[in-house]
Amino acid sequence: MCFPGNTQRECVRAVSRDALPDLLRAWRIDAGNKMNRGRQLPQKEVARRMGVSERWYRNLETGARVPLSMEILERLSRALLLGPDERMALHGHALGGAGGRQPGEQEPRDATEELAALTSARIGFPSYLTDQAWNVLDHNAAMARWFPWVREPDANLMRWALTTNAAREQIVDWPRHAAQYLALLRFALVTRPDDPGLGALRDAVLADRACRDLWDRDPKVLAYRHGHRYELRLPHVRREPIKVTSQVLLPAYRQELRYVLLLPTEDPPDRS
Structure with missing residues (x-):
């Protein structure tokens, strides 16, 4: 896992299992760099930029199941300054896969x-x-x-x-x-x-x-x-x-x- 205070290199190393929470932590570091902060964007600020509670965002980063509507995904993307590929990854994760068949759907x-x-x-x-x-x-x-x-x-x-x-x-x-x-x-x-x-x-x-x-x-x-x-x-x-x-x-x-x-x-x- 990637914990607060870890460097970006440590966070990236932690994403061996590619869980969304670990990517979110790495993206907070990247957002801080894009904003010339010299440090990661705090969870509290991401929550504020999204218009959600800090607890809600903390739950998301710890892997808890939280509702992810299209509007929430867009607000999260803007808060973390995500590019188009990161946005696609976020939406693909929330929708259970980037395209392809749905569970139980017959294969053509x-x-x-x-x-x-x-x-x-x-x-x-x-x-x-x-x-x-x-x-x-x-x-x-x-x-x-x-x-x-x-x-x-x-x-x-x-x-x-x-x-x-x-x-x-x-x-x-x-x-x-x-x-x-x-x-x-x-x-x-x-x-x-x-x-x-x-x-x-x-x-x-x-x-x-x-x-x-x-x-x-x-x-x-x-x-x-x-x-x-x-x-x-x-x-x-x-x-x-x-x-x-x-x-x-x-x-x-x-x-x-x-x-x-x-x-x-x-x-x-x-x-x-």
């Missing part, structure tokens, strides 16, 4: 099959389909050519990107991108805290020392990497680094699935 079995057919289509750039824990469900031939590991049993994008030497060699500026992958993982964990696949993935990733150091350094959450640009070193594909843009598509009724395309991106010509 054809949705995954249709997406798999789309993923496997003969297109010139890599595409793949993952579930909420980044397990690779399907991929096309271009993806397998770029990243042969996707053919392996139980291939997992997040585990490959964060824990393998190959990823650290192939992803240019790996530490910066790894921090973003970890922020994606933290978002998934806070919005789906009871998902066993995500819990196992978290444990595997944080067993890696470099990932653990990055995790401890920053409490950020990130919903999606849609439109993210990065460089890859893939000498078996091209001698020079390949610049790509990641386009993430979510099925309307199966938002726990991700259909991702890696589009090669060239720098605009110099018009100077």
